[in-house]
Structures are given as structure tokens and as C-alpha cells.
Amino acid sequence: MSDDAADAVRRAVSAVIDPELRRPIGELDMVRQIAVQGAVAHVGIALTIVGCPAADRISSDVRAAASAVAGIADVALEVGVMSPQERQALTERLRGGRAAREMPFGPGTLTRVIAVTSGKGGVGKSSVTANLAVALAARGLAVGLIDADVHGFSIPPLLGLVAPDGSVPQPTRIDDLMLPPVAHGVKVISIGMFLRRGPNDAPLGAVAWRGPMLHRTVQQFLTDVYFGDLDVLLLDMPPGTGDMAISVGQLLPNADVLVVTTPQAAASDVAVRSGLVARQTGQRVIGVVENMAAMTLPDGSSFALFGAGGGAAVAAALTDAETSVPLLASVPLSPTLRADADAGVPAVVAHPEDPASVAIGRVAAAIAREPRGLSGRPLPLRPG
Template identity: 70%
Template structure:
């Protein structure tokens, strides 16, 4: 029965760990496999005791083994890695990178996109959450950092249950995954009953830095960072840590909002970051009878784009900043946020969802800026 056992091993080894996003065979999680008649006995090990993905992995292993012709019964034995095995795994995952080293520096091929706004209440976090899910839906590997420490909302918008925390494997923190987006937020670290973060500059700086160094996102195509509104401590800290990042500025059509949004783009540019576009949220929408509702007016997004495309005060050249999306007011967008069901997958035919999906397509096809970066080349 060695041939059948080999088939079972191959099928089980191909099962993907839902947190590490790699086949468990590549992670050395598969142990003994024997076949007795139509019964397969499979032994696997998990990374830690109480692994939150344990039930899913065990079921996926059971299903994979049962898919082999001739196997009708599967017995799965689940163990846990030894400390030495975990240490070897974490070193392999880091690919030689020292612990607590920031992986999104200037040489990284991961695009880092900050989503910012001048003021609160413009729907920035809702746009960010849906944009992340839309990018993942286009086949990109996406990470999302909720850097709005005082007003964190990303876990709720993505439907991540309260109390969900990153999984720790020794000194690696694996972020929860929702809708194929790896996500971390300060809300995942608060004690039961806590809902308020009353921190000032140094604590905020350290928290954001730890999100970028201690959380293991693995290989990403895009890392989105949901910024707090305004130009305070966190905006300055991220400007220092990620001066090469790209910036999307979110505004509403209202003049008062667009005027403040311009400031956030100018501050980002002073740190060396590149403003790649403007997103206008809560734009006018059309009722079925053709009536146009412009609750917040119109033209604010275009106003911000024009202002950020203008030459600097000393005549310095500035690349054109386009209005990348105009997202209409949508009850479904608000309802999806409240329910933790991103509209881009729950109601993709909604006008707001279509605008966000189109925005994701524009970002996905925008080339990476490689100037000044060391490309990962090997000599033959």
C-alpha cells in the first residue's frame, strides 16, 4: 500500500495553513502516514498548543486524505511542535531576516499605501477596509494595519470577532485573516472591557513601529495602512518610518472637508511620501427615478486633486495627482460596515462597490516605484 500512502502524503502535504498561508508539507507539519486497507492514519503537528486554526487544519487534512481513491476512512492524530521545531520554523519563515527588523523598508518590493484624511467622518476606514478586500479579490496578497489607534474600527468593518488576537509562535505574531486580508489593529490587544486608548506620542510611535516589525505578514504585494485623521503624532511617526510610502487622500465633496484634506497630503509630501491620488467619498448618487442627491455638495475631490497637483511654494515640480475614484453615497456601504460584511463582496453590483473595485483595479495595475531600491538579484 506504499503507493496509496504516498498519494495520501502528497494530498495532505498540499493542505494550506490558514494563518501562515503555506502548505503544511512545506512547514514540516506532516508526520507519519500509514494505510491499512481503506483506512488512512495521518499524524500532523501544529505550531502551538491551542492553535486557533486547529479544527480547520484537521478537517482539511481529513478531507484531503479522504479524496485519495481507495480511502474511505481517515484517522487524524494531532500533536504540537517541539520548541526546537518551532524555532527552526520561525527562522525559515523569516528567510534569514533578523527578528524585529522592519520588512517594509525602501528595498522592499511590497507597495505600502497610506490611506489618509484631513478630518474624521469622511469614511476613510470604510474605504480602506473595502479597498483591501477588493485588492485581495484581484489576486493580490494584501496586509492591512489599522494605525488609527484612538479610533480603531477596521476589525469591526471586516467582521473580525471581538477578542480575536494575533497568534504567537515564539516571537512571531501572525495577524488574523479576514476575506484574504491579513489584519492587525490595537483593538486586538485591549483587555476585556477596554474600549479606550489614552496614549500620547511615544506610546503611539512604539505601537505603530511594533505593528510593522513584530507582526509577521509574510510576502505581501500591498500593505495598506489606515491612518488616523489629521496630521498628528502617528502621521509624523509613519512619515519617519516609511518615507517611501505612497498616499491616498480621502475627502468628501464638501469644501470644508477638502480644504483640510489638502493639508494632510502636503504634510505627507514633506516627509518624502508620494501622493498618488485622491478618493472622493459620499459623492452625489442617483435615485432610480433619475433624481441626483448631492447631500455633501460636489467637486471636493477634484479640488483636492488640483491643489495637490499645483507646484510647490518655491516653484518645485509636483507630479499630477489624479482623482482616482468618486464613491457615491450608499446605504448598503454603511450597512455592510455595521455588519462587518464588506460591500465589495456582499453587494458588488452596488454603485459604491463598483467604484471601489475600479479603484482597486487602478492601484493593482499601477507599477511599483523601483527608483532607489535594491532589486533581489542573484548572480548565476
């Protein structure tokens, strides 16, 4: 009976999901000796690193899983740490046979990579990107988000990854792999997670880097961060057509591009250039999002603070004989979207009925309708 009970406990414990790696701990070889004596289950697990930030969550889930087995009244849990050899084997397994620092999102990837760009700053590109990522995750997609705007990073606060004391969670390191924090189902990485801290753990200073450092940063985000098997990887790009746009074009020539603009001509004229530069590197412009469009006032009238027609103008300018670029949505100017962003809660979660959230949901639906394509791509299959 004790052997059968131990097997049942092992199955239950092995099914517990590591909240950072998003895989069962049994599959990750984190389960150690399990024995049952009477109504007590003795369970051993090994965490990936000393000080693992998910230790309490994993321990709690393991206790709950073991306690749920029939006949178990108490759980004696012993928590250890993987050896260097075990961690190395784990990282090799997570890479799926890829060499260390090999970029997994190249032309053969099954992940849809989408760079969200704009011609100029201040058009709400990051707010659109953050809400779009969460809206895609809410549709059941596995989503990653790289904050590639190194000089003007803003994704962590938009997704609520900044604590009241100003601290931002850092990725967990397993040897040379980094596990990104997760917010609203989205795996997120940003340079803001690595800056030197000041009083109350608040970020200090600013990033003042030129081209080579910017290139190296985005390259490390793409190679050293373990996102797992993603359906969609979004990149929140810096505005303009500078070093980062060129680096991403070189590293991800297979990426799709989503252009964000406001209705104002001063923004839309420049936004066209970001789409044209993307095409020069072989990337595909999949659509335009017009942000800060006309909002409907309580009396039913329309208030177009930034004018009208900019999004349609960008879509028309980027459409040619070979490619039709649609205007995917006009996101109305929204005090709710702004307030939710300041509060660190995406509007698509906090106020899904808001017109801005509904419009961003339409963009997510359009992207979700075009799944990862397998045609012409090598599948990661090996003969048995």
C-alpha cells in the same frame, strides 16, 4: 503497495494549506510519520502551538486530503505540537533570513505600501480603506491591512471581525511572531484585537496614548506581524497630521499616500495638509478619493448633501510641476455602503453593483494596474 500508498498520502497531506500562514503544511514541516495499513492511513501532524485556533480546520482538511487518495477508506489522525526548537526554526524560515523585529516593508520591499489618509475625521476614510482592501483581494492580490488609527480603530467591525458577543479574534502567536486574522482574503491587524475584555468579551475602555506609545505600536505591527509575501499593504491612518503620520513617514518613507476627502470645503481644505505632510517625509501622493459625493435619487435627480468639487480641488492643490495627482474616484453617498458597514460585510462583497462599490472598484483597478516595481530594488536571491 503500502509504501507507494504512504507516499501518495504524504503528498496529498503535505499540500494542505495552513489557513493562518497560507502555506502548505508540508513546506512548514508540520507533517510527521505517515503509514498505510490496508485501507487505513495513519497520519501524524504537528501544530505550531497548543490551542492553535486553526486546529479543527487543519485536521479536517488533512483527513479529507488523505481520504481522497485511491485505496484509502479511513484515516487515523494523530495531532501533536511542535517543539520549541521546531517553532524557532519555523519562525526563522518565515522571516526569510531577516533578523527578529526587522521591518520588512522598508525601501527595498517588493510590497506596495499605501497609507490612506484624511485631513479630518468623519469623511469615511476607514470605510473606503476596508472596502478597497477587499476589492484588491478580489482581484487576486495578496493584501494586508494595518489599522493604524489607534485611538479610533474601526477596521475589525467593518470587516466582520466582531462576533455577536462582541469578541474580536486575536492574532495567533508563534513565539515572537503574530499571525493576523483574515477577513474576505485580507490579513488584518488592529489594536482592537489586544484590548482588555469585559463581560461577554466586549472591549473595555479607550486607548489614551501619546507619541512614543503610538510609534511603538505601529512599529510592532510592521515588524512582529507575519503578513507573508504581500502585493499591497494598506494602512488606515488616523485623521490629521499628528504623531502617527510622522511615525509612519519615518518608518515608511517609501509609502504611497491616498488622500480621502468629502466634497465639502471644510474637509477638502484640511485634506490637502495630510498630502503635504506626507510629501515632507518623502512619500508619494498617488491620488485622491472623494467620498460622500452626490448620489442619484430614484427619480433620477442628483442630491449633493456635502456640495461638490472638493475632491477635484484637493487633487489640483496637490498637483505640481513634478507630480500630477489624479482624482481616482468620487464615491457617492450610499445608504447601502453605510448599512453594510454596520452589518460587518463590505459593500463591495455584499452589493458590488451599488454605485459606491463600483467607484471603489475603480480605485482598486487603478492601484492594481500599477504593480510592484522591481526597478532599482534588490531581489532576495542568493547564490546556490
